[in-house]
Amino acid sequence: MGAPVKTGSVLLLVCSISSLISCTRIETGEVGVRIGFDKQISSGELLPGSFNQTIVGSVLTFPVKDVSVRVEDMTPLAKDNSTMKDFDAMVVYSINPQAVSELYVKKNRSFHAEHDGDIYLMYNYVHQAARNAIYKSARKYDALDMNDNRQAIESEVKDLxxxxxxxxxxxxxxxVSQVLVRVILPADSVVASANELVRAKNEYKQKEVEVQTAKKEAERIAALNSNKGAIEYMAAMANMKIAEAIANGRVNTIVVPSDFKGMVNIK
Structure with missing residues (x-):
């Protein structure tokens, strides 16, 4: 017959197992807050790595490090009064671990967001602040200049x-540690107008080249015409020198005029 098991030992073992099962571990990058059985939030934060029993009361966890906020599908107004087709950005922020309890208790719950059992403190607040900053910053730039000023916009939005x-x-x-502008798309009408302007400029440049080419040709022809008399005089002088040489018997070569047509009707 086996030795009797003490009831106290069994109860202690059951309680130990229950404590291990009914507990919440605070992960790295998170901070926890305990809610008592009376629904009151205890002061002080539960630090990463700690195990916290939830037999009595519960524990809320809050990611506090490098929380990413996607701010998407915005249509800000540009400096040229055109409405952007799309503008997407991302804001990265962190929460001071020592401020977790105060922010959760004192700030409006609509400022926070919940996902997969975690509460993201001030997520909605940062999201709205980012939207306001982006709309304000975008107003400084023409639609087609925003992409070239992406880094300036990121810096301005962060500062705002x-x-x-x-x-x-x-x-x-x-x-707030970082602001990244991910998508900047001007309105289709603005892009079409820009493409038409580029096409018109290219055509204008081509016509300028054609005009300059025609101008140079006209100058060349004018130069030749202005020297026509000098060319004829030099030709006449050459013919006269040849005639004198023939008359004096110094040339035995028959000279054929440049406009010689041949011998016609010789009998």
Missing amino acids: IIHTLAEEKLDTSIT
Whole structure:
């Protein structure tokens, strides 16, 4: 007959197993906040790597490092008053781990976003701040110049978001590390007009070349015509010298005039 098992040991083992099962581990890049059985949020943050029991109460996790916000399908107005066909960007921000509890408790819940069980603090707020900054920055550039000024726009948008955070006294809680402009597409009508302008300019340049070529040819012909008298005088002088040489008997060669037509009707 086996030795009796003590009830206390069994209960301790069951509790230990239950504690291991009913717990939440805070992953790297996250911060946790405990909610008590009375639905009240405990002060202080649960740090990455810690295991936190959820038998009594629950634990919320918040990604706080390098959160990416996609700001897509925007149609800002350009400096030339044309509406962009598409403008997409991405903003990367981080949350100060020590500000997690305060942001979650004190800020409007509509500022946050939830995905796959995680709560992204101030995600919607940063998204809206980024949209406002992009619409403001885009107004400084013509539609066809935006792509060439992509880095300037990224820098301006980042500065505008940081300024907004500072005005709301959130600059110590939220850090914007990067803004990337991913897509800039002018309106189809603007692109068509630009292509037509390029075509017209190319045609104009071609006509300029043709005009210059015709002008040079006209100058060449004019130069030849202006020297016609001198050419005829030189030819006459040459003929006279030949005639004198023949008359003096110094030339035994028969000279045929350049306009000699041959001997006709010789009998």
